Amino acid sequence: MSRVLVVGSSVGGSTAANTLRDLGVETILLERDLNYVKPCGGAVPPRVFSDWDLPHDLIDRKVTIAVVCSPRHYSEFPVLSSHPAPETDFIAMVRREKFDRYIRDRAVRKGAELIEGKLEHVEFGPRGIRATYEDKRNKTHIIEADAVIGADGAYSTVAKSLGLERLPMAVAYQERIRLPAHAMTYWEKRAALYLGDDVSPDLYAWVFPKYDHVAAGIGAGAGKTKAARQLLANLKHKLRDQLGEGLSVKFEAHHLPMHPRKHLSYDRAALVGDAAGLVQQTSGEGIYWAMKSGEMAARAIAKHLDAPTAANLRQDYDAPWWKAYRPTYLFLAFLQRISYNGDLQREIFAKMCDDPDVQRLTFDGYLTKHIEPAPWTVQMRITRHWLSTAVHEWMRQQKEKTSSSSASSG
Ligand SMILES: Cc1cc2nc3c(=O)[nH]c(=O)nc-3n(C[C@H](O)[C@H](O)[C@H](O)COP(=O)(O)OP(=O)(O)OC[C@H]3O[C@@H](n4cnc5c(N)ncnc54)[C@H](O)[C@@H]3O)c2cc1C
Numbered sequence: 152m153s154r155v156l157v158v159g160s161s162v163g164g165s166t167a168a169n170t171l172r173d174l175g176v177e178t179i180l181l182e183r184d185l186n187y188v189k190p191c192g193g194a195v196p197p198r199v200f201s202d203w204d205l206p207h208d209l210i211d212r213k214v215t216i217a218v219v220c221s222p223r224h225y226s227e228f229p230v231l232s233s234h235p236a237p238e239t240d241f242i243a244m245v246r247r248e249k250f251d252r253y254i255r256d257r258a259v260r261k262g263a264e265l266i267e268g269k270l271e272h273v274e275f276g277p278r279g280i281r282a283t284y285e286d287k288r289n290k291t292h293i294i295e296a297d298a299v300i301g302a303d304g305a306y307s308t309v310a311k312s313l314g315l316e317r318l319p320m321a322v323a324y325q326e327r328i329r330l331p332a333h334a335m336t337y338w339e340k341r342a343a344l345y346l347g348d349d350v351s352p353d354l355y356a357w358v359f360p361k362y363d364h365v366a367a368g369i370g371a372g373a374g375k376t377k378a379a380r381q382l383l384a385n386l387k388h389k390l391r392d393q394l395g396e397g398l399s400v401k402f403e404a405h406h407l408p409m410h411p412r413k414h415l416s417y418d419r420a421a422l423v424g425d426a427a428g429l430v431q432q433t434s435g436e437g438i439y440w441a442m443k444s445g446e447m448a449a450r451a452i453a454k455h456l457d458a459p460t461a462a463n464l465r466q467d468y469d470a471p472w473w474k475a476y477r478p479t480y481l482f483l484a485f486l487q488r489i490s491y492n493g494d495l496q497r498e499i500f501a502k503m504c505d506d507p508d509v510q511r512l513t514f515d516g517y518l519t520k521h522i523e524p525a526p527w528t529v530q531m532r533i534t535r536h537w538l539s540t541a542v543h544e545w546m547r548q549q550k551e552k553t554s555s556s557s558a559s560s561g
Contacts (some may be wrong), residue, residue, distance in 0.1 A: 153456040155449075156181060156282055157263075157295040158270050158309050161189050161426030163248075163441030164302030165254040166203065170449035172261035175457065179294055180258060180389050181284055183269040190403030191302075193245045194342065194360045195438050196518050202242065203442060209250050214242040218343035221501035222494065228504060232514045239518060243343060244359055245547055249453040268292065273299055273312040273420075280419050296418045298452050302445055305406045307426035313417050318428045320406035321354060323435060324379045325368030326387070327361070328397035337393060338365050346490075346497040350386045352378075354435065358390065364400060370435050373409060407435055411480065415472060416464030421448035426470040431480070435486040439520060440476075447472055459501055479522050498544045500538065508533050 154177035157164045164180060165347050171178040171205035181210070192280060194214070202206060219226045231240050259265050268284035271291070282294045301309025330338070338360040354370030369382040385396055408428035415427045423429070424441025431440065451467035452459055490500035509531050516522045525533070 153177065153297045154179065154301075155298050155300060155452055156280065156284070156294055157300045157302055157449075159183075159302035159304060159424075160185075160255045160258075160265065160424070161187075161251050161302065161304065161424075161441070162244075162438050163426070163445040164250065164518035165258050165445075166302065166442040167300045167302055167423060167445035167449040168263040169203075169254065169452060170446045172258060172263050174450070174451075174453040176260070176453050178263040179296065180255070180263045180265045181268055181270055181282070182255075182265065183267075183303075185265075185267050188248045189251065189475045190323065191247045191438070192325065192357055192360070192368060193241045193247055193434075193438075194249070194359055194436070194521055195240050195245060196520065197241060197243050198518065198520065199209040199439055199442065202261040203254070203446075206251065208251070208255055209245055210243045211246055212244040212339065212360045214244060214360065215240070216341045217242075217504075219230075219501050220343060221497040222349075222464070223345045223498055224501040226501050226504035228507075228510050230514055231511065232518050233511050234470070237347050238369040239372075240514070241338055242517075244342070244361060246361055248524055249493070250411055253259060266294075270303065270308045273309055275313075275417075279545070297456055300448055300452065301420060301426045301482040302424055302441070303426055305408050305425045307422065309420060310422055310426055311413075312382060313420060313422075315412065317409065317414065318408040319373050321370055321372050321435070322376045322379050322404065322406055323368055323370045324383045324404045325366050326367050326383060326399055327364050327401040327403070328394055329364040329400050330394070330397045333364075334393065334396050335360070335363070335365075344387070345386060346501060348494075350382055350389065351491075352382075354487075355491060365394070365397070367394060379404070407437065410484075414461070414463055414465065415444070415448070415469045416451070418461045419459050421452060421468055423448045431483050433483040433490070434517075436517075443520075444472065463556070475521075479516065479520070482516075482522050495541075495544055495548060499540050501535060502540050502544070506533065506536050508536075 156179045156378040157168045158181050160180050160182035168178050168180045215230050268286045272282045274281045279297050281298050295308040301307050311504040343358045345356040351369050353372035355367040359366045371379050407430050429440040430437035448468050451464050
């Protein structure tokens, strides 16, 4: 019987293992550390629960109010799509320790064989793959399979075994802070993003609510790892009135790939989630994309178990993936360039968040995972608003510069 090795049992790998078992494929799920908890903000769109039939009791909080805060502007608005529906118009907050385990346990209940061990490398041959892993007692073992799914995250050993280079990485630092009940009330339904050189020079900082604590974190682009701790300290200082009474319960840090790999599939191998670089650059959102790619890669491999060549897998995984999602990746990468880099862009971005058209388009895209061009009347309205905001902000900044230079010369 054919079998598939899935490396990594986080969201991407466990979703792939569930799909493979649904399709009757013998599946081995190899996980380096069964107690590992992925550092993560844990924000997911509710469609994750309907798409993969997950119970809502995995949700800690339902965020219905979004906050975007630049150095000069504060925007607060409801999480509402173009077709408002209370059962889907929210951002779900999950804890990865609970969420990932549920999906992994379900794959095991469906018959996936779970092994705790660290993949060392994979050899690819004409008749199959040979994976070497080390168990907790440093004993080496071999697994033979027909194909492998690399769901082993940003530092993927499967990608390395394929001879691929490491992707450029951003870094994210996060602290979980337990708040007294009265301080938690403010965060019950709110999630906030903060823009500014002091907290994140090229991405953003966030506070997301969990069941009895908040996760406060910062993202920083390539080469800024050393500054990351200071940026997080700045965020906490900035929010001292809201977070000051809190108790720090956990500190987490991890890299995020900054762009997708050229190919997702290779001979007898497919990469999913962070291993494939499928995180969204603007938002750092990766859970949905890891799960969706895990599912699609598993379907493609199950279909081509007799010949899992790069050509076959690219036809049934890479091609439909990019057909469905390329516009989303391109649009969000463009948004990052025009929104986060520099004070002018950040102020325009935060002010544009007050615009109901922008709010609806943002949540339509986030909640449905499809970016549709807006009707031309809406596009015209947004363009007009963007231009007037940009001119207004630019003039304000020029005025500020002139008055500060005349003050210093006087
Ligand atoms: C601080 C931070 C905050 C984030 N916040 C959000 C958010 O709010 N919402 C969102 O959608 N995304 C968020 N992300 C991104 C999200 O966490 C990732 O995109 C997502 O976890 C990717 O899932 P994955 O299954 O591809 O890989 P991972 O979750 O990274 O899992 C990889 C798995 O592979 C295992 N593994 C690794 N190497 C080996 C090996 N050699 N052998 C065996 N097993 C191995 C690991 O132990 C792990 O279980 C955040 C990321 C960070 C760093």
